[in-house]
Amino acid sequence: MFFKHFLKGFCTMDGIAPADSKAVLLYKLYKLLLQKYADLINEKEKRTIGEVKSLIDGSDLTIQSLVAGFKPEEYSFDQHFLIVAEKAFSFITKEIAFVKTDIRLSFWLTPKEIMEIKVADDEDQAVFFCSLLVALGDEKAEVVIAELEDLSTHAFVITEYQSQFFLWDPSQQHDFNAFSGFKENILAKYDFKGAKIKRFLYKFNNTDYEQFL
Template sequence: MSESMNDEDLDYLSRVNKLYSFIIKKYQDYIEKSETRSIADMPRLITPESERVSDIASFIKSKFPSYLYENDFYGASIQALEYLKSNIKEVAMPVQFWLKPDDVINVGLGEDIDKNVLLCSLLVALGNYSSKVLVVSNDNRKEVFVYYEFNYRFFLIDIKGKIELFDSNKDLFSYAGIDDNSEAYEFNNLSYFKIV
């Protein structure tokens, strides 16, 4: 296929997309049942040692003359967020389907949770083992963030591009909308913890 697509090519791709959507919707219940994750499975989604994640972390580190975690991690975390914004596009899947970071990198697409899992994996690969995915559910609305501790401060990252700084994780949790009416949990490659 040539680099520029004509109307016939676009029509064909549109039809193939409709066929894939039809198949996915037809088998939605089966897919979602087999994609159900237990609490024990959540940490396995964070893969800082996978080949693709390690390669990207190495590339980010190479942007610093001599990467030293204590001096360069904050800047590297911004680079990791920029990588996500530039290379991974948002997609809304018709079914709940978990992607691992390497899958997200390979296809260049992911849902909000997938992109946050990738970001957390990158931050751990860059040396910050406190990095966690934070999921907050309030009133039928779910928000996903990544946060980490660095130099005795707490950083909350919204993958749309915003980084907020806090003196305590209590302040961070309050800002993220966690209260007594919320459901919230956090996880990384080492642990899962239900906050509320």
């Protein structure tokens, strides 16, 4: 609970800063405590490959509830997938604020926690969106953790649908079809804050996990 409150109110978020002196003091205290116990948190949050794959869960009740509100009653993967996926993508980019913590912590939020605080980092946003795609019947959707040219890491979602490659980054409010087409062209085109993809580190979904050396 403490950590979720820190994320919601006192993280470094684009366009958002502590609003008053009390908030600044709380931010400093929370940051100090998290830095002090970062190693313990990171150790507790370690995941096996199986546990990482299980993060993508289309059967999660929160995910299922959202999907039910997005898709038509007579939903067909072949006919409606992209239409409904766009609704899901728009929801995340508008309703789930992207935040990048300035403390080196490894953690994963559940869909329920994300909906409670309406805040997530790029990895949690990607896992959240990928779970929605899986719930819509997409068996090819994967979360990618990539190293960028500025040596930072960033997460996004890729899939293939009707012979077309798609890349979606919920942390950026880009057009739904901005990164769709031939895979090589899309990977060369994509960037996050000006930094292009250097290489994939690993990718996964609910059935597969692949690490790149």
